[in-house]
Amino acid sequence: MVLNPQTLRVYLVTDPALCPGPTLIETVTAAVRGGVTFVQLRDKTASTRDRIAAARALKAALTGTDVPLVINDDLDAAVAAGVDGVHIGQEDVSLVTARKRLGPTRIVGLSCGMPEHVAAADSKLADYLGLGTVFPTSNKSDHKPTIGIDGLARLARLARVPTVAIGGLKPDHAMDVLRAGCDGIAVVSAICGQPDPERAARKLCNAISPKIEDPV
Template sequence: MKDFRLYTITGEEFHSGRSMLEVMEEAVKGGSDIIQLRDKFSSKKEVFEKAKKLREMTARYGAAFIVNDHIDVALAAGADGIHLGQDDLPLSEARKIVGEDMIIGISTHAIEEAREAERNGADYIGVGPVFATKSKVDVIDPVTTSYVKQVADEITIPFVAIGGIKLHNVDQVIDAGADRICAISEIVGSTDIQGTCQGFLDKLDAKRRIEK
């Protein structure tokens, strides 16, 4: 898969009064490389309608589009990939359905899960929640930046740090070894979405300048 730095997930509860498409387009304009549709409450038909609109928008800007959980929706909408949790369909079975070309990402919360995802052919993994977050109802306890460091030291496939990450604490995550960041409420709930995205990218760029 194409490399990425900023990954934004939909969170319609954080931007009342603004359409999901408007908000996510602002995120892409601000520099988000990947957009994920995550909707745990709408009907399958509604999720598909949202997916079609996001697929069209992301294609215009050259951003990747991922669907959370719903493999059938991802395929029907022509998404670039799917994202699965630890309790979803096993990666090996999902791969049989979607084929070799579709991106598959896996959420991980411990190094053993990260190792398994890499071993089984995940294209990238999510690492988190790094901090406490209100973006998920069924969230587990924070894994802290120590898990980020473990993954950075050992795992070779791309990983994205996620969970409670804000502009004021992202430096801790970057210092632990993350060079790809995922945010939800900090971006989609912002009054300046493009500026917030650029703020994250500026911090990631600062790390790269130091490494050079």
């Protein structure tokens, strides 16, 4: 599918430690009210069955918002839950397999941390690329070496599809990410686990564009 780059502008990745089951829906819906434009359900320790249940609940909560929902890594869960797509890494299922199972109209995102990853990403199969890890992050202990903003810019220049930056990013990094050539910024702890996820999302949106008012 042709993905509107603006959809990636404010990309939320969930974390079960920061927004566990009972608060997952509340956190995500509040974040969407604050301006989040894309949601990735990520839970590395859950079973496929549990991911399906969580995804179905999130999908229902997001009905009418036009905010896409993808599942991290678990293609079976994405298919079973009927969400908008899947986000895969370099060591997960292939782009060919993901596209074949999801069909032409659903979303396939791919993580890329090196120039060769970006160069090899088939623009007919991947709808967007997640570039990073930009900075160190405690939310993903097994992340690859960080690339910084300069490395991010090098990867973005090679991309043939829309891109979103990921890894240790905060609102203060938003403009640097956009100047590096990415279409959006992906965050975890900058929204998940915050006392007010809606306000945290709005702060991130304001870092990108001052058009969203932050109510007192």
